[in-house]
Amino acid sequence: MYANxxxxxxxxxxxxxxxxxxxNFSPGPTSLPKAVEDEIAASFKKPGLTSxxxxxxxxxxxxxxxxxxxxxxxxMDIPDDYEVLFTHGGGHGQFAAVPLNLCHDKSDVATYxxxxxxxxxxxxxxxxxxxxxxxxGRDPAGGYTTFPELIEEEIDPxxxxxxxxxxxxxxxxxxxxxxxxxxxxxxxxxxxxxxxxFTTKPIDWQGEGVGVLFACASKNIGxxxxxxxxxxxxxxxxxxxxxxCPGVFNYTTNLEADNLWNTPSTFNIEVIGYLMAWLEHxxxxxxNERRSIAKSRILYDVIDNSGGFxxxxxxxxxxxxxxxxPFNIKGGDENVTDxxxxxxxxxxxxxxxxxxxxxxxxxxxxxxxxxITEENAAKLADFMQRFASRNxx
Ligand SMILES: *Cc1c(COP(=O)(O)O)cnc(C)c1O
Numbered sequence: 308m309y310a311n312x313x314x315x316x317x318x319x320x321x322x323x324x325x326x327x328x329x330x331n332f333s334p335g336p337t338s339l340p341k342a343v344e345d346e347i348a349a350s351f352k353k354p355g356l357t358s359x360x361x362x363x364x365x366x367x368x369x370x371x372x373x374x375x376x377x378x379x380x381x382x383m384d385i386p387d388d389y390e391v392l393f394t395h396g397g398g399h400g401q402f403a404a405v406p407l408n409l410c411h412d413k414s415d416v417a418t419y420x421x422x423x424x425x426x427x428x429x430x431x432x433x434x435x436x437x438x439x440x441x442x443x444g445r446d447p448a449g450g451y452t453t454f455p456e457l458i459e460e461e462i463d464p465x466x467x468x469x470x471x472x473x474x475x476x477x478x479x480x481x482x483x484x485x486x487x488x489x490x491x492x493x494x495x496x497x498x499x500x501x502x503x504x505f506t507t508k509p510i511d512w513q514g515e516g517v518g519v520l521f522a523c524a525s526k527n528i529g530x531x532x533x534x535x536x537x538x539x540x541x542x543x544x545x546x547x548x549x550x551x552c553p554g555v556f557n558y559t560t561n562l563e564a565d566n567l568w569n570t571p572s573t574f575n576i577e578v579i580g581y582l583m584a585w586l587e588h589x590x591x592x593x594x595n596e597r598r599s600i601a602k603s604r605i606l607y608d609v610i611d612n613s614g615g616f617x618x619x620x621x622x623x624x625x626x627x628x629x630x631x632x633p634f635n636i637k638g639g640d641e642n643v644t645d646x647x648x649x650x651x652x653x654x655x656x657x658x659x660x661x662x663x664x665x666x667x668x669x670x671x672x673x674x675x676x677x678x679i680t681e682e683n684a685a686k687l688a689d690f691m692q693r694f695a696s697r698n699x700x
Pocket of ligand 1: 335396397398399400425472474475476500501502503523526
């Protein structure tokens with residue numbers, strides 16, 4: 308029906324009409340809350356140097372680094388026996404850094420719970436550095452729509468860590484709380500990829516046995532270029548990491564250098580500080596979780612009450628992501644989906660389809676990170692209802 312190079316169909320994030328207010332539903336990188344974006348803009352108008360121009364060893368930057376670290380600790384309630392690192396190489400960097408730091412050599416075993424695109428990728432990368440056991444989370448139809456039960460026999464007690472992703476961004480599967488390991492396996496540290504849900508729910512660090520948690524900044528807390536990696540101290544030590552672990556990835560090396568082993572992403576670290584201040588001002592993590600529940604519910608309600616006009620792959624409501632809501636339209640009808648994309652784009656709602664290396668697929672996806680307000684989610688819900696009633700005939 309439409310030339311398939313219409314901007315809305317190839318993932319355009321701008322509007323042909325500059326007066327339309329954009330709402331960015333992108334899966335990441337994405338917008339930050341308006342107040343944070345305003346603060347970044349204002350920082351360029353203040354007298355003095357911005358962190359883009361500051362030496363990372365200057366007292367001015369050290370102040371920013373201390374401030375950001377302290378805010379993350381306070382707001383995420385991180386106990387004293389955990390260290391906060393600002394690492395390089397994004398989430399993918401951590402896919403390699405985790406086994407390189409926690410496994411001394413290739414014979415060391417690690418257990419990977421694979422239930423979506425990102426755990427698949429992490430698992431593939433880890434095969435190069437350690438002996439990977441997987442717990443396969445595919446559903447009977449071969450898709451990823453669930454989280455597997457954790458059975459004692461399937462977890463080698465000698466595993467150096469158990470790896471999981473708390474929110475599978477592409478598939479829309481979330482652990483709203485971290486899963487409990489079988490009692491006999493609770494000595495094994497959990498490694499959590501929280502790239503797309505960090506700050507949106509509390510974490511019981513010690514109670515849930517978190518060993519390492521990382522989050523690339525570009526979903527909820529900042530921009531591409533820095534990744535937050537939080538490590539329990541007993542897992543650190545030069546003797547624990549693989550001798551092949553590069554310095555930039557080595558947790559102990561970076562910690563001993565106070566996050567200044569090489570040049571850190573200075574500006575990105577400052578931005579995380581702004582985001583944390585915003586979060587605190589908004590009522591912290593508990594309030595952020597309430598907002599996330601409200602934002603996602605309004606969209607899932609439209610989907611569930613659409614009489615099948617909209618569909619979403621994850622049926623178990625306890626596992627539905629509050630961050631990324633995949634949905635199809637009329638069973639994936641291409642013409643109706645194109646129409647939906649163009650009309651919503653015309654109303655300023657962008658980022659619902661991203662061209663990814665994993666293909667377009669039949670599903671659109673609404674991502675509800677910290678930049679999306681309850682009002683923004685309601686606007687999309689309202690559009691979806693109007694669109695459905697126009698196209699139900
Ligand atoms: C986006 C994402 C990644 C990839 O991060 P990069 O910074 O692009 O390497 C990893 N894990 C999850 C869960 C993600 O959402």
